[in-house]
Amino acid sequence: xxxxxxxxxFQKFKNTETRIHxxxxxxxxxxxxxxxxxxxxxxxxxQNNSFKDMPLTDFLSALDTxxxxxxxxxxxxxxxxxxxxxDLEICGREIRKHGARWGIVSNGYLYNMERHxxxxxxxxxxxxxxxxxxxxxxxxxxxSSDSFAKVxxxxxxxxxxxxxxxxxxxxxxxxxxTELPSIYSYxxxxxxxxxxxxxxxxxxxxxxxxxxxxxNFQFKEMLDFISHxxxxxxxxxxxxxxxxxxxYELKVRDSYFFCRAGINIGSVxxxxxxxxxxxxxxxxxxxNIYKDNFSEIWEKKYQLFRDRSWxxxxxxxxxxxxxxxxxxxxxxxxxxKGDLLICHNNKIIKALxx
Amino acid sequence: xxxxxxxxxxxxxxxxxxxFIFQACYGTPQDMGLDIFIEGQVxxxxxxxxxxxxxxxxxxxxxxxxxxxxxxxxxxxxxxxSYKIKFEDIDSDQNGIFVEKDTLLTKIDKTxxxxxxxxxx
Numbered sequence: 001x002x003x004x005x006x007x008x009x010f011q012k013f014k015n016t017e018t019r020i021h022x023x024x025x026x027x028x029x030x031x032x033x034x035x036x037x038x039x040x041x042x043x044x045x046x047q048n049n050s051f052k053d054m055p056l057t058d059f060l061s062a063l064d065t066x067x068x069x070x071x072x073x074x075x076x077x078x079x080x081x082x083x084x085x086x087d088l089e090i091c092g093r094e095i096r097k098h099g100a101r102w103g104i105v106s107n108g109y110l111y112n113m114e115r116h117x118x119x120x121x122x123x124x125x126x127x128x129x130x131x132x133x134x135x136x137x138x139x140x141x142x143x144s145s146d147s148f149a150k151v152x153x154x155x156x157x158x159x160x161x162x163x164x165x166x167x168x169x170x171x172x173x174x175x176x177x178t179e180l181p182s183i184y185s186y187x188x189x190x191x192x193x194x195x196x197x198x199x200x201x202x203x204x205x206x207x208x209x210x211x212x213x214x215x216n217f218q219f220k221e222m223l224d225f226i227s228h229x230x231x232x233x234x235x236x237x238x239x240x241x242x243x244x245x246x247x248y249e250l251k252v253r254d255s256y257f258f259c260r261a262g263i264n265i266g267s268v269x270x271x272x273x274x275x276x277x278x279x280x281x282x283x284x285x286x287x288n289i290y291k292d293n294f295s296e297i298w299e300k301k302y303q304l305f306r307d308r309s310w311x312x313x314x315x316x317x318x319x320x321x322x323x324x325x326x327x328x329x330x331x332x333x334x335x336x337k338g339d340l341l342i343c344h345n346n347k348i349i350k351a352l353x354x
Numbered sequence: 355x356x357x358x359x360x361x362x363x364x365x366x367x368x369x370x371x372x373x374f375i376f377q378a379c380y381g382t383p384q385d386m387g388l389d390i391f392i393e394g395q396v397x398x399x400x401x402x403x404x405x406x407x408x409x410x411x412x413x414x415x416x417x418x419x420x421x422x423x424x425x426x427x428x429x430x431x432x433x434x435x436s437y438k439i440k441f442e443d444i445d446s447d448q449n450g451i452f453v454e455k456d457t458l459l460t461k462i463d464k465t466x467x468x469x470x471x472x473x474x475x
Contacts, residue, residue, distance in 0.1 A: 025378055076381045096391075096430070103382035117417050121429035125385030161416075163432040165383040194383065242379050258376075265378045277378050329379060 010256045011323065018263050018306050023298055024070045025260070026100070027267035028059055029278050030091065031080040036107055037143045040132075040171055040206040049080070051270045056091050058289065062268050063098050065295035074126065075102045078278055080270075083110040092122040101125050103165070108154030109147055116157040126165045127158050128196075133176035134183060140175065141212075152190075159191045167194035169240070172222050173212045180225050187235060194236040197226060201242070201331060202341055203279070219344070220351035227251040243332065243344035244325035259329045262286075262305020266298055274298075276305055279331040304336065313338025321345060393428035394468030396421045396441060398450065405452065405472060407445040413438035413456075436460045441470055451475040 031053040034041075063075070075095050082088055082104045095102045103126025104119075111129070132141040135148040142148075158166045168187060172180070180197075187195055199219065200212045214222065223245060229237050230252070239245065239252035241259065249256050261276035269275055273285040274297050284304060287297040304310065311327025316338070319325070325345065327333070332341040377383045392412075396405045404425025411418035412431050421427045431437070437459040443452040452472040459466060 025376070025381065025384065027378070027381065072384055072387070074382070074384045076378070078380070101385035101387050103385055105380060105382055113416075120417050120431070121419055123389065123391070123430035125387060125389065126382035128380075128382040163389060165385055167377075167383055169380070198379070240379050241377075260376065260378065264376070265381075277380065279380055331379065 007256070014258055021263050021306060022070055023066065023264060023266050024073050025076065025265045027076050027078055027265070027278050029079060029267065029269045030054055030059070030077050030082055031085055032270050033084050034079060034081045035084060035109055036081070036147065039141050039143055039209055040173070040200045040212050041204050053085060054270050056087060056094060058272070059268055060094060060098055062289040062294040063095070063100065065293050067295070069099050073100050075100045076105060077102060078105045081107055083115065089118050089122040092119065092124055096123040103127055107142065107147070108151040111154035111157065113157060120161065120163060124164065128167055128169055129154055129158060131155065131168050131183070132171050134179055134186060137176040137179065141171070141173065155190055155192060167196055168192050169196045169198060171198050171200050172214060173200055174214065174218065175211065177214065177218050177222060180222070184229060184235070192235065196238055196240050197222065198240045198242060216347045216351040217354065219347045223248045223252050223348070241329065243328045243342065244321070246321060246345040246348055248348065257325065261330045262302040268294070277331060281334045283335070305330065310336050315340050315343055315346070388433045389430045390433055390462060391428065391430050391465045392439070392468065394470060396425040396427070396470045396472060398474060399471040400474050405449055407449045408452070408472070409442045409444050411440045413440060435462065439468065441472060
């Protein structure tokens, strides 16, 4: 009964959050240049790219349209690889001057001592670094022979800073799933406090590489691993917010699934597009900062993110758990016709059937 | 305001207050804002002119910065109850030779401005 009350309260909480839709998490895709060519890149970024980096002043103009920023308002600078921007520290300082906090998502390759200090000096407060396995598997997925050595340095620096709210993300695939216990031990040894596990969605470059996508049983195995390790409390390990996981909800995360894209999360993409999480299909963009007022778009548009009834089609149409899932994470959609790239809960159900 | 209270009550009932601080897929955790901003200018006590190249650091922290042409410096650093800020001339006689100085800060605001005068050797 208590569990039901909790679940129902959460549904109402979600509805209230959706109605208020307070923006407190803004992605800035400052560049799509990247120093790597990862096999699983959802953005399909590379070293040669047709988009120019977005000038800081253009982003600040959009940021300034948000008049009353909530206290915890964070700009998350992403890419491509944000550390390729030589003016990243200037960007960070200006973002602070304009009333927001900031963080970056990085592959860690260029994160050395000098950069660590200059970023902290510039008010960096949050950092996520990708680690996709121990040396062999990380280098394989990152398509780079020395990327593990570089990320090892990066995570030592980041874990040593009590200022940074820092975590490691790992894209779990068919090759690294068996070494999750070894990665776990490695991260504890490195004094990393938080670890988030993802699966790889069949989007971007990963679309054509079946080795990257976990099978049903492997997916369940990963959730069992997370659930088991959470009980040890040695590290804050969790499954990402990428999808609804039915009976594993609360076993693998602190709270129930809630895709906040377009509800609390917005983005300014490299070409000026206004959207939600950068991994969401670009056709879902709501406007462009070069012709629209960002804040007005946030307040007046984003209907497809805030009323998800359109997702109750296809596989979701008759699903008994739709009320809790509401169509899964929106990055699992490439159109509004009801096609769903992945149903995480379905993978669990199928694994349990076999 | 009313809606905000409703949100807090429902969040509390579902034991998900942690959700008020969340992170997006492929995004960072949210920054808790646990830092302050320290800025200032370093001048020569004797000439009252700005001094370039002085290393400004916070004791027990990795962070440091060098003063610029105008003797100015600025950086964010982690929130603490007090700070010992160190000013060191480490570039030999390139911009003059100055005696090292420590400043202890015990009254901490979100922004601190320091006017520092260094004694010439």
